[in-house]
Amino acid sequence: MPTIVSVDDSTVPGEGSSRLLLLVSSDNKHIVVEEDIMSRSRFISKQVEGFEATSQRHAILLPFSSFVLNKVIEYCSHYRGYYLLEDDPDAAPPGRSPVREWDQEFLDVDRNMLLRIIKAAHYLEIKSLVGSCARAIADMIRGKTTEEMREILGVENDFTPEEEHSPSSKCTG
Amino acid sequence: MKRHRKKTRRGSPISKLPEELLLEIFAHLPNYAARRRRGRDCPPHWLSVTRVCTLWRRVALACPDLWRFIPLESEPWTQAALKHSKDALITIRAAKWPKPSTLEDPYAKQLALEHISRAREITLVDFNNNISYGVTVNCNSDESSPKPSPHLEVLRLRVDIRSCTGLRLSGVFDEIPTPKLRDLRLHNLFIRWTSPLLQSTALTHLELQVQEIPALRTWDCVEDLAQTLSRMPLLHTLVLLNVFPPNTAVPPGLLPERLDFPHLATIRFAGSSIMEHILACIAAPACVEFALVLNTDYVESPLPLPLPQHRMPDALTTFFSRTGDKLYSVKLYGYGLWGGRTQMFNTLARISSPLRRLYLDRVDGVTEDEETWADLELPTPLLLAARATPMIWDDPEL
Numbered sequence: 001m002p003t004i005v006s007v008d009d010s011t012v013p014g015e016g017s018s019r020l021l022l023l024v025s026s027d028n029k030h031i032v033v034e035e036d037i038m039s040r041s042r043f044i045s046k047q048v049e050g051f052e053a054t055s056q057r058h059a060i061l062l063p064f065s066s067f068v069l070n071k072v073i074e075y076c077s078h079y080r081g082y083y084l085l086e087d088d089p090d091a092a093p094p095g096r097s098p099v100r101e102w103d104q105e106f107l108d109v110d111r112n113m114l115l116r117i118i119k120a121a122h123y124l125e126i127k128s129l130v131g132s133c134a135r136a137i138a139d140m141i142r143g144k145t146t147e148e149m150r151e152i153l154g155v156e157n158d159f160t161p162e163e164e165h166s167p168s169s170k171c172t173g
Numbered sequence: 174m175k176r177h178r179k180k181t182r183r184g185s186p187i188s189k190l191p192e193e194l195l196l197e198i199f200a201h202l203p204n205y206a207a208r209r210r211r212g213r214d215c216p217p218h219w220l221s222v223t224r225v226c227t228l229w230r231r232v233a234l235a236c237p238d239l240w241r242f243i244p245l246e247s248e249p250w251t252q253a254a255l256k257h258s259k260d261a262l263i264t265i266r267a268a269k270w271p272k273p274s275t276l277e278d279p280y281a282k283q284l285a286l287e288h289i290s291r292a293r294e295i296t297l298v299d300f301n302n303n304i305s306y307g308v309t310v311n312c313n314s315d316e317s318s319p320k321p322s323p324h325l326e327v328l329r330l331r332v333d334i335r336s337c338t339g340l341r342l343s344g345v346f347d348e349i350p351t352p353k354l355r356d357l358r359l360h361n362l363f364i365r366w367t368s369p370l371l372q373s374t375a376l377t378h379l380e381l382q383v384q385e386i387p388a389l390r391t392w393d394c395v396e397d398l399a400q401t402l403s404r405m406p407l408l409h410t411l412v413l414l415n416v417f418p419p420n421t422a423v424p425p426g427l428l429p430e431r432l433d434f435p436h437l438a439t440i441r442f443a444g445s446s447i448m449e450h451i452l453a454c455i456a457a458p459a460c461v462e463f464a465l466v467l468n469t470d471y472v473e474s475p476l477p478l479p480l481p482q483h484r485m486p487d488a489l490t491t492f493f494s495r496t497g498d499k500l501y502s503v504k505l506y507g508y509g510l511w512g513g514r515t516q517m518f519n520t521l522a523r524i525s526s527p528l529r530r531l532y533l534d535r536v537d538g539v540t541e542d543e544e545t546w547a548d549l550e551l552p553t554p555l556l557l558a559a560r561a562t563p564m565i566w567d568d569p570e571l
Contacts, residue, residue: 115186138201146224153187158226
């Protein structure tokens with residue numbers, strides 16, 4: 001569960017259709033964003049529903065840095081108003097969304113940043129961003145040997161020699 | 174060792190991801206095509222990830238869906254995928270086209286096909302009679318009843334035309350009940366219109382084509398085809414190329430007056446004049462893309478067949494009048510055989526639907542020169558295009 005702090009209306013202005021949200025990152029940066037932009041996040045949507053039930057506004061504290069949060073907001077802003085199949089399979093019209101090229105450029109970041117973004121997207125329940133990040137990470141290890149996969153993603157080989165060289169591991173892992 | 178593993182994972186950012194995210198990443202790894210490029214010595218990705226670390230191995234082995242694409246390069250890999258896919262629905266693809274492949278192990282393929290009862294997709298392309306076809310079609314021929322394929326959704330078979338001139342589909346694939354089949358494509362394989370494969374009401378893509386036009390082969394009656402089609406209300410694509418021999422008789426009253434396909438988007442017909450009769454029955458949405466090659470068999474056949482009493486103008490007029498008042502794309506091929514430009518113009522004049530695009534191929538007297546169209550009065554805007562070169566059916570899917 002996220003930590004929620006109460007805020008007054010002067011902190012989070014706006015009424016009606018253009019309401020604003022206050023997001024607080026783990027490095028204590030306060031970021032104001034339109035609620036509509038973040039509606040792609042099921043997590044945020046649920047928080048907002050909670051606000052409406054209690055008639056109280058809150059800032060939403062998030063467990064990742066402002067740098068990562070801004071990347072997520074940039075993604076959500078880009079796709080504001082778009083139907084993405086992963087996020088809303090019932091509402092999306094037939095056909096594929098033209099998202100991949102932009103996503104590739106957007107996710108052209110270093111490995112650790114990519115991992116932070118996917119974790120944030122997972123936390124915020126933004127399926128389309130999770131999928132794009134997963135695809136980007138999979139592309140990094142596509143066609144690579146086991147040793148190359150370890151090197152690219154920084155994974156340590158923690159097999160015992162017996163596990164690694166057992167006959168069954170050659171075929172079945 | 175456990176302490177060592179925990180310490181190791183703490184230093185690995187990707188190992189801090191929730192396991193469901195790791196699975197999501199694995200799910201985006203490619204299956205067949207990319208793996209082929211790596212050669213025989215490189216295992217499939219699913220096997221590679223199980224060798225990275227204990228966490229990856231545990232996560233990958235715990236997800237049967239990750240193993241659903243059955244590799245056919247070697248029997249041990251096939252066995253591993255069959256084992257770890259557990260009860261998940263599997264996909265078996267053996268496509269030697271467009272790239273020649275020497276990587277498939279016939280024993281692995283046979284092993285995979287023994288699990289047909291839990292296959293969701295089977296694609297065998299450019300296989301020859303000695304290996305895939307024999308294994309697939311005849312492997313259960315001694316059994317008293319064929320294995321059911323309750324989950325089969327996609328079946329694509331294409332016989333290598335260099336190894337034979339077309340085979341009649343028989344045995345397992347012609348007998349198995351496939352209630353969920355939605356995509357059936359047979360190339361150079363003949364099928365009974367009453368085959369259980371054609372009884373699935375879930376079919377959305379039906380594609381039957383034979384490269385060589387059949388001559389004196391014994392075929393089922395056209396009324397059987399009409400009855401079969403009438404049970405496919407969800408059809409999106411209907412492709413029937415050269416499925417009837419020339420001079421096939423259609424006694425009056427045998428075909429229904431109307432076959433409704435409310436979801437039809439693509440029609441491609443080629444072959445003898447019998448297709449005109451079928452076309453005349455079809456009622457399709459206005460946005461259907463229509464491609465037609467008719468009667469080329471009468472020209473190319475060495476047999477001294479009489480020219481038929483053609484009814485193409487009637488068929489086209491009937492068909493188009495059922496498409497409502499919007500027709501987006503019409504492609505006509507080989508129309509010249511019916512009288513060329515004059516005949517075609519007369520036919521078009523009888524079509525009341527406004528045409529948006531008209532594409533003509535091999536129509537006598539029609540060239541790419543715009544003057545060809547000068548005296549053709551058609552509603553505007555109408556994009557006209559024509560070419561004189563023979564049409565080659567492309568086949569990007571298979």
